[in-house]
Amino acid sequence: KAGVTQTPRYLIKTRGQQVTLSCSPISGHRSVSWYQQTPGQGLQFLFEYFSETQRNKGNFPGRFSGRQFSNSRSEMNVSTLELGDSALYLCASSLGTGNSNQPQHFGDGTRLSIL
Amino acid sequence: GNSVTQMEGPVTLSEEAFLTINCTYTATGYPSLFWYVQYPGEGLQLLLKATKADDKGSNKGFEATYRKETTSFHLEKGSVQVSDSAVYFCALSDQGYGNKLVFGAGTILRVKS
Numbered sequence: 665k666a667g668v669t670q671t672p673r674y675l676i677k678t679r680g681q682q683v684t685l686s687c688s689p690i691s692g693h694r695s696v697s698w699y700q701q702t703p704g705q706g707l708q709f710l711f712e713y714f715s716e717t718q719r720n721k722g723n724f725p726g727r728f729s730g731r732q733f734s735n736s737r738s739e740m741n742v743s744t745l746e747l748g749d750s751a752l753y754l755c756a757s758s759l760g761t762g763n764s765n766q767p768q769h770f771g772d773g774t775r776l777s778i779l
Numbered sequence: 780g781n782s783v784t785q786m787e788g789p790v791t792l793s794e795e796a797f798l799t800i801n802c803t804y805t806a807t808g809y810p811s812l813f814w815y816v817q818y819p820g821e822g823l824q825l826l827l828k829a830t831k832a833d834d835k836g837s838n839k840g841f842e843a844t845y846r847k848e849t850t851s852f853h854l855e856k857g858s859v860q861v862s863d864s865a866v867y868f869c870a871l872s873d874q875g876y877g878n879k880l881v882f883g884a885g886t887i888l889r890v891k892s
Contacts, residue, residue: 673861697878699880706885708882709879709880709881719878731866742885754822756880757821767825768825768878770815770822772820772822773821
């Protein structure tokens with residue numbers, strides 16, 4: 665069974681640009697969550713999508729947005745990039761139904777560097 | 780709000796030593812608790828989980844028991860190997876919040892041969 669696939673693995677952008685990251689969940693998983701990992705702030709929840717609808721949202725500015733397609737693939741977009749957006753962005757998928765004790769399966773992440 | 784506190788690292792051990800990484804949490808309701816491991820250049824892998832008080836999660840020689848009275852979920856392993864060197868994250872998922880995980884800061888484990 666293929667795991668969670670994130671593309672691209674590495675990205676270099678400059679301040680003010682925008683970027684789109686992609687995540688393909690495990691087949692059959694309908695929930696996709698995004699996390700930002702930085703040395704200073706650790707792992708922080710960005711948002712979760714389930715059946716093409718945003719179900720949960722973390723405390724990030726509106727420059728961070730996402731969407732989910734009918735095949736459960738998800739994209740996140742960051743506009744007007746700032747130096748502080750440099751991070752590893754992780755995507756996780758799960759079945760999404762039932763209660764919250766289902767494990768989430770993570771991809772290897774996209775490393776975003778802002779110059 | 781919900782939060783997770785882990786012992787600071789790095790933790791450096793010799794091969795075959797006993798490992799304990801402390802984790803305590805603050806949460807409303809009855810969260811599920813998880814340990815994830817991250818190897819260099821990779822994403823997070825689920826190591827073990829516990830969904831209710833007194834549950835013991837175990838996997839690959841690692842164990843952790845959900846202690847509601849002390850709000851703790853300490854990770855233990857009887858004999859570590861060099862291949863266990865990684866970053867370990869304790870996390871909780873509160874019921875009613877979908878799949879949102881709240882993570883601790885992570886603990887770096889280094890095992891020397």
